[in-house]
Amino acid sequence: MRILRQAGHKGYIVGGAVRDLLLGLTPKDYDIATDALIDDVNRTMIGAGLTVIEGLGRNYGVAVVVIDGQPVEIATFRGERYGQDSHRPEEVWFETDLYTDLSRRDFTINAMALNDEGNLTDPFDGQADLAAGFIRTVGEPGLRFAEDGLRMFRACRFAAQLGFRVDPLILAAIPSNLYRVAGLSVERVRNEIEKTLMAKAPALGLEHMIRSGLLATDCRSRVDHQERSVAILPELTHLVELRQNRQYHRYDAWRHSLVAVKHTPPALTLRWAALLHDVGKGMPEVRGYNREGAPTDFGHDRVGSEIAGGILKRLGVRGTVAKRVKWIVSRHMRFGFHMGHATAVLNRWIRDEARSGLFHSTGELQAAFQDLVQVCIADITALISTSEDLAACRTYGETLIRLAGSMPVHTSDLDISGRAVLPFLTDKKQIGLFMKVALRRTQDGNLTNERDALKAAAIHWNERHSASPVAP
Numbered sequence: 001m002r003i004l005r006q007a008g009h010k011g012y013i014v015g016g017a018v019r020d021l022l023l024g025l026t027p028k029d030y031d032i033a034t035d036a037l038i039d040d041v042n043r044t045m046i047g048a049g050l051t052v053i054e055g056l057g058r059n060y061g062v063a064v065v066v067i068d069g070q071p072v073e074i075a076t077f078r079g080e081r082y083g084q085d086s087h088r089p090e091e092v093w094f095e096t097d098l099y100t101d102l103s104r105r106d107f108t109i110n111a112m113a114l115n116d117e118g119n120l121t122d123p124f125d126g127q128a129d130l131a132a133g134f135i136r137t138v139g140e141p142g143l144r145f146a147e148d149g150l151r152m153f154r155a156c157r158f159a160a161q162l163g164f165r166v167d168p169l170i171l172a173a174i175p176s177n178l179y180r181v182a183g184l185s186v187e188r189v190r191n192e193i194e195k196t197l198m199a200k201a202p203a204l205g206l207e208h209m210i211r212s213g214l215l216a217t218d219c220r221s222r223v224d225h226q227e228r229s230v231a232i233l234p235e236l237t238h239l240v241e242l243r244q245n246r247q248y249h250r251y252d253a254w255r256h257s258l259v260a261v262k263h264t265p266p267a268l269t270l271r272w273a274a275l276l277h278d279v280g281k282g283m284p285e286v287r288g289y290n291r292e293g294a295p296t297d298f299g300h301d302r303v304g305s306e307i308a309g310g311i312l313k314r315l316g317v318r319g320t321v322a323k324r325v326k327w328i329v330s331r332h333m334r335f336g337f338h339m340g341h342a343t344a345v346l347n348r349w350i351r352d353e354a355r356s357g358l359f360h361s362t363g364e365l366q367a368a369f370q371d372l373v374q375v376c377i378a379d380i381t382a383l384i385s386t387s388e389d390l391a392a393c394r395t396y397g398e399t400l401i402r403l404a405g406s407m408p409v410h411t412s413d414l415d416i417s418g419r420a421v422l423p424f425l426t427d428k429k430q431i432g433l434f435m436k437v438a439l440r441r442t443q444d445g446n447l448t449n450e451r452d453a454l455k456a457a458a459i460h461w462n463e464r465h466s467a468s469p470v471a472p
Contacts, residue, residue, distance in 0.1 A: 001032065001116035004074075007044045009036040011074075012098060012113035012121065019109050022130055023162075032074040033113065035096045038063050041074050061094055077101035099123055103138060106151045107158065111138050133164045141173035149180030152214060153192035160196045160205025174212040181217040186230045189219045190315045193233070197271040203258035206275070210236060210254070221316075230314055235279050235307055242282045245294040248383055253281050256382045263378035269321050273328040273375045276311065280304025280329075305330035327358060328372050335376040339396050344445075346403055351443045354409045362405060362413045369404040373397035408442050408449055411435040416454040424458040426466035434461050 004011035011034045017027035034041060041063040042052045053064040053071065061076035077095040095101055098113060098121060105111040108126035120127065124138050135158055137144045137151075145152050152174050159166050181189070196205035209215050215233040222228075242253035249256060257278055264270040280286055280300035288296045308329045312322035338349055350365070359365040380393050408414055416438075418431045425431060438457055441447035447457055 003044060003048045003050075004032075004034055004036060004041075005116060007036070007040075009034055009040070009044070010098065010115075011036075012115050014102070014113045015105070015110050018112045018114050018120075019126070019130065021114070022112070022127060029070070030072050032072060033077055033098065033101055034074055035077055035098075037061070037076055037094060041065075041076070045074075079104055105138055106144060106148070106154060108136050108138055109158075133162070134167065135159060135162075135164050135170065136167040137170060141167070141170045142177060145173055145177035145180060149177065149184050150188055150192065152177065152181070152212070153189060153196075153209070156205040156208040156212075156214070157192050157196045157199065158205075159208060160199035160201050160203075163201045163204065166208060171208065171212060174214065178213055178217050181214065181219055181232075182229070184219045186219050186221045186314075186316055189232060190317065193315075194268060194317075197261065197275065198266050198268060200266075201262075202271065203262050206258060206261070210240060221314075232315075233311065235311060236275075238282050239278065243295050244281075245290075245296065247294065250384050251382065253278055259382035260375070260378045263381045264374055267371075269324050269328075269371055270374055270378075272308075272312070272317065272321060273325045273332075273371070274378050276304065276308040276325065277301075277329050277332050277375060277379060278304065279307050279311075283307075301330055301333040323358075324368060324371060327368060328375050331372055332376055332379060335372060335400075336380075339393070343399070343403070346400060347407070347445065350400070350404050350407045353404075354407050354443055359409050362407060362409050365407060365409050366401060366404040369401050373401060406449070408439055411439050413449075414438060414442065414454060415449050415451045416458075420451075421454075421458045424455060425462050430461070430465060434458060437461070 001011035001013070011032055013021075013030055014033040015031045017030045020027040036044065038061050042054075045052050045063070045065045051066040053066065061078055063074045064071050065074055066072075077098060077100060079095055079100060102111045102113060102121070102123055108124040108129045110126070111122075111124050112126045113121040115121075129136050135155055137155075155166055155170050155174075158164065193209075196202055196209070199205060210233075216237050218229045218231050220227050221230045236254070236257075239254040239257060240252070244251070244253055244256065251259060257275055260274040260277065261271055264274045278297075278300065280303035281297040283300070283303055286297045286300045286303050288298065290296050305326050309322065309326040312325060317325075334349070338346060350369070353359065353368075354365055359368065374397075377390065377393055377397060381390060411418070414435065418435055421431055421434060422428065425434065434457075438447060438454055441457070442449045447453060
């Protein structure tokens with residue numbers, strides 16, 4: 001900003017960085033707004049010895065300058081007009097006035113500017129809204145959402161991240177502007193949902209998204225130059241006010257899911273799994289009633305796993321996350337079913353998982369059980385449970401994680417390698433077969449996964465399968 005000022009231009013920190021600074025937070029990045037055109041910005045920055053990244057954002061009047069190894073966007077003051085694309089402006093024109101630039105922004109808390117001397121420009125009372133914990137649009141909400149449909153998701157996301165109240169006028173304006181979601185890309189929508197999931201108050205943002213109808217809408221995806229409609233999260237809508245057995249549940253299925261999300265650590269896999277763990281409940285093939293007339297949902301874990309897999313695939317959630325989430329959803333009822341069983345029963349479960357082909361190492365298997373335990377503890381926290389119940393659940397979970405950490409999944413998890421086995425086998429071709437048998441015996445608990453025990457097993461194997469055994 002000093003470089004711009006010394007060159008005769010204005011420069012301001014704008015947007016989220018100003019908001020975060022006023023909240024006492026460290027901004028993740030900084031955006032600069034200026035009255036200088038992009039060619040003037042580039043020339044000025046290069047003249048000051050800074051690196052300019054060419055080609056990014058030129059059509060929108062954005063220069064990218066590297067300062068202390070970090071890219072900083074410097075954008076010319078501008079106005080914009082939106083078209084069919086509900087987030088990317090169809091037309092951009094450049095302005096010389098800061099007020100005009102701030103007036104095009106989404107929310108008052110994002111429409112403030114700081115100059116290099118620390119002076120605040122706040123034409124829409126964003127600082128007052130920050131102090132009040134209030135999310136309000138710059139101008140009439142309906143106009144802001146008609147311009148950029150992503151702003152409806154952003155309002156919910158900021159509520160989750162900041163724990164702020166959303167202006168009732170915003171919530172009232174969303175339904176009549178839901179048509180704008182159809183012009184949003186699935187990548188941008190997924191990004192907002194995942195930021196909401198990872199926020200400090202995820203339930204707040206998700207509640208706004210479902211009550212406003214946002215999650216029941218479709219966005220778009222472009223594959224092989226063809227655009228297609230993509231449903232967002234309509235599978236969650238039936239959980240709202242879905243009755244559950246009051247003997248075990250204090251909430252309806254939707255509220256229960258939100259409480260579970262709240263009680264999971266802020267990791268994307270865990271938050272997605274908690275959100276979707278009961279998505280199969282209430283489905284025609286699983287909903288039933290017991291003798292007392294209370295609802296049951298036997299098999300919702302199996303059905304829910306398939307639904308969750310479909311959701312995450314169409315939203316383009318990262319494959320490793322989607323795979324783990326699907327596994328957690330399918331196993332979360334088994335967690336409770338095995339609680340209280342003997343160690344031998346737990347070992348058989350873990351052994352079956354090790355042989356399922358879903359995992360490639362002991363470390364991966366143990367990490368999966370760590371994730372499962374955390375989601376299931378959150379699930380149980382959202383039930384009618386006592387502190388003693390939770391303590392028992394944690395102890396049981398620690399046992400599962402410990403047992404998973406000692407279960408070999410691949411021959412590479414054994415405490416002896418094929419190369420180390422070689423001296424004890426007459427026929428080198430037997431190495432692979434022996435290692436597979438040793439793995440299976442170790443998984444069954446019939447062979448200790450220790451080098452000396454495995455060495456002795458190799459010698460015994462050679463005695464049984466070779467006409468000329470080697471010396472021990």
